[in-house]
Amino acid sequence: MDILVCVKRVPDTAENEIEVNSDGTDIERDDLVYSVNEWDNYAVEEALQIRDKVGGSVTVISVGDEESEEVLRREMAMGADGGILLSDDAFEGSDGRGVAAILKAAVEKGNYDLILTGAMADDGAAQVGGMLAAMLDRPFASLVNHIEVVDDKKLKVGREIEGGNQEMNEIDLPCVLSIQTGINEPRYVGIRGIRKVASLEIPVQGAGDLGIDPSTVGEAGAKVRRLEYFVPDLGEGAEILEGSTEEVIEKLIEILKAQGGIK
């Protein structure tokens, strides 16, 4: 099975305090630590496990600037057979639909049986997988937390739904699935693994290579536009306990007692 996994380089929310920049046009990008989007990492691991079971290949692909190469390399160090970077000034400022359109053009240049994306990324929109599937006219399932290869024509997939219940479906290949966290335990990649793939070439494709009209993607083609970033004023918020640790603990114990939090 030839599998394509779409990955994105994102600010790591576990490593950074995300803040709005001074003029509200973006988040503060100085000194940010980036990594691969958490959901995508599970998608790559799942692809590797399927390949190792039934044979085939895993290719990782990303729409982004040249720095996205580092996440492609990281996923290749996990075991992906190849990477493709889709990069062009014309792609900058794409909305979800633009990103899906760029990916679609790349998918059509290859021959993939299965395409995986993460269920969502840093912007929380959870949209690219479903859009890509619809553009390609392939079946789609989101929030997938279980994949079983039935034969070379179909898969059995579990979707995570409310309450942690699982919705089982049969889905025809080729298809697109968006992967939910927890589906597997992604393998660890060390510095050594990354060094091993350091010299592998990652081809870069732009609008021209993909036959994309630049006016349909990027800033120019975006129908959904961010006007500004801000931190909402949600009223009072929590009463923050101040003082030395000892004082804070004393206050907190009083509060716990008053609220019936200590039995």
Next chain:
Amino acid sequence: MAEIFVYIPHKDGVADDAALEMVAAARKIDAEAPLTALVVGDGADLDKVCEQAAAACAKVWKVSGEAFAYPNAEVIRKMLVNILPDKAVVLVAHDTFGMDLSPGLSIKLDVPFLSDVVDIEALEGSSLKIVRQEYGGAVSTRVSCDIGDGVVINVRPGAFKAEDAAGAAGEVVDKSAEAGDLSCGRRFLEVVEAEVGDVDITKADVLVSIGRGIEDEENIEIAEELAEAIGAVVSCSRPIVDAKWMEKSRQVGTSGQTVKPKVYMALGISGSFQHLGGLKGSPFIIAVNKNPKAPIFQVADVGVVDDILEFVPELTEKIQEM
């Protein structure tokens, strides 16, 4: 202004809370626009849902049939593309069904998609201004979109205050015959219920809940000791379950358990909407987080800005000394 359609989520003959919240969102887009509820399903219960929808919307489109007995987003998408008029404004709940349906629906209708919308600010001409959140709720963005040719909007459950169903006495129109070709490459098989764990966190009065801030499996002990000292039960956020450090039955949130404790201690939890979606009955929330800007502090009653790995053991010790 084109017609606004609200896709009504329902179960066992009862419309979900999100239905009336979406009606409120629709009114915020344009209070004058004609409002149509989309009620899709199968069986006798469906008419009950239509009745509830008719109390809030001027029109109800009922689409019934065996193919809709279970809400398979791929099937429903095809049907919607067949029945919706041009330039429709379509509202869907941003739940696991809406996430499955809407991105693809927007492509097939060839309209923009606004995902996980938490507020609607203004409609000027055909330009709609809405608010979303990014980075797990750490920042908000104000977003504009031209909806003149239609739009699909996913509305975050719980973000809008439900509009009273004010006796709209809507007319129910049966659209089932127009559903059209529904063949698709994905077939629903069954729902497998979540496993029941050793501890029932839904019954606890006091929960000590840990998130990614606990950093390491070994540190879970810190929370267990505090829980023991105050007579609480330990629960957690999703990353702890994803890492296989705790059982799924301990997870609080939309894809975990819905809990209703009196006191909820959130230790190293950022406060994503999927996590908070599992907290019901307005518990007293105490948050401990080293990031003073963590979104959890906006919903908590009391906050402590500190490292849980240092603060919590000290707190436990003081309680044990009492």
